[in-house]
Amino acid sequence: xxxxxxxxxxxxxxxxxxxxxxxxxxxxxxxxxxxxxxxxxxxxxxxxxxxxxxxxxxxxxxxxxxxxxxxxxxxxxxxxxxxxxxxxxxxxxxxxxxxxxxxxxxxxxxxxxxxxxxxxxxxxxxxxxxxxxxxxxxxxxxxxxxxxxxxxxxxxxxxxxxxxxxxxxxxxxxxxxxxxxxxxxxxxx
Amino acid sequence: xxxxxxxxxxxxxxxxxxxxxxxxxxxxxxxxxxxxxxxxxxxxxxxxxxxxxxxxxxxxxxxxxxxxxxxxxxxxxxxxxxxxxxxxxxxxxxxxxxxxxxxxxxxxxxxxxxxxxxxxxxxxxxxxxxxxxxxxxxxxxxxxxxxxxxxxxxxxxxxxxxxxxxxxxxxxxxxxx
Numbered sequence: 001x002x003x004x005x006x007x008x009x010x011x012x013x014x015x016x017x018x019x020x021x022x023x024x025x026x027x028x029x030x031x032x033x034x035x036x037x038x039x040x041x042x043x044x045x046x047x048x049x050x051x052x053x054x055x056x057x058x059x060x061x062x063x064x065x066x067x068x069x070x071x072x073x074x075x076x077x078x079x080x081x082x083x084x085x086x087x088x089x090x091x092x093x094x095x096x097x098x099x100x101x102x103x104x105x106x107x108x109x110x111x112x113x114x115x116x117x118x119x120x121x122x123x124x125x126x127x128x129x130x131x132x133x134x135x136x137x138x139x140x141x142x143x144x145x146x147x148x149x150x151x152x153x154x155x156x157x158x159x160x161x162x163x164x165x166x167x168x169x170x171x172x173x174x175x176x177x178x179x180x181x182x183x184x185x186x187x188x189x
Numbered sequence: 190x191x192x193x194x195x196x197x198x199x200x201x202x203x204x205x206x207x208x209x210x211x212x213x214x215x216x217x218x219x220x221x222x223x224x225x226x227x228x229x230x231x232x233x234x235x236x237x238x239x240x241x242x243x244x245x246x247x248x249x250x251x252x253x254x255x256x257x258x259x260x261x262x263x264x265x266x267x268x269x270x271x272x273x274x275x276x277x278x279x280x281x282x283x284x285x286x287x288x289x290x291x292x293x294x295x296x297x298x299x300x301x302x303x304x305x306x307x308x309x310x311x312x313x314x315x316x317x318x319x320x321x322x323x324x325x326x327x328x329x330x331x332x333x334x335x336x337x338x339x340x341x342x343x344x345x346x347x348x349x350x351x352x353x354x355x356x357x358x359x360x361x362x363x364x365x366x
């Protein structure tokens with residue numbers, strides 16, 4: 001009798017988990033729909049393939065565990081914001097680590113001369129560092145508009161602002177980045 | 190002509206082709222004027238930038254940010270990055286999801302250009318075909334309208350001949366039947 005009860009419980013558990021799995025198939029659909037755009041954005045933010053894979057994995061893991069495995073209302077917005085935040089955290093961590101290491105190595109500043117100012121790698125690293133320092137609302141717009149190449153309307157939809165506001169935020173972000181990059185150049189000189 | 194709908198507050202376009210063309214012309218004219226007088230390419234702006242070191246520096250800095258963004262965008266990643274990212278992400282999902290046929294497909298997925306990008310190479314030939322079709326249509330319309338004109342003109346000439354030869358009453362009788 002007890003054995004039968006255990007069996008029924010197992011069957012019940014199996015059917016419940018099967019139903020849950022069936023309900024979670026949308027995760028794979030989301031991966032199929034937005035995966036490519038997300039990988040492109042993450043690659044541009046991070047510039048390191050292993051980091052891209054880690055953040056991508058973390059994003060979909062969070063999506064799978066969102067509010068006791070519920071489907072978010074706006075999946076695209078959720079995925080892009082989670083991925084963007086995770087990427088920026090990683091970028092900040094990386095730049096802090098680099099700073100810590102560079103202080104230990106004497107003569108770092110001498111290595112960064114005006115000659116390599118136009119070096120593409122150096123330009124990218126500087127821009128990444130400054131993007132990570134931007135205020136959240138400006139950073140989100142720069143990441144979605146310039147790095148994910150979404151339209152202003154899509155950016156506005158994801159961030160819950162109008163397309164015109166997204167335009168203004170982007171303009172402010174570019175100005176701020178320009179000032180910071182200029183300041184860094186002056187400090188070096 | 191664009192005017193504001195009082196009920197909805199949204200612009201709507203009137204159906205008259207002439208006025209809409211005029212509006213388009215005015216818009217283009219305004220755009221040209223504002224861009225030539227207020228844009229970065231305007232002479233007075235360029236002169237100012239040359240003489241003002243502060244503006245010059247600002248413009249250079251903004252240019253550098255845009256350059257860095259372009260460089261960032263132009264860097265390609267490995268072709269199998271999407272495949273690897275999908276494989277890694279699927280690896281942490283539930284067992285049943287990992288075994289789903291869609292998951293197998295995602296594990297082998299490679300980046301594909303968007304539909305618009307894929308079609309962009311055919312735009313030239315599509316434009317050519319469209320131009321040919323347009324010319325053919327115009328020719329056809331022109332031929333048919335000319336044939337109609339010939340017919341009506343010919344009928345009028347014959348009618349005139351009958352009027353002059355047999356009189357107006359008889360001619361009317363013949364052509365009204």
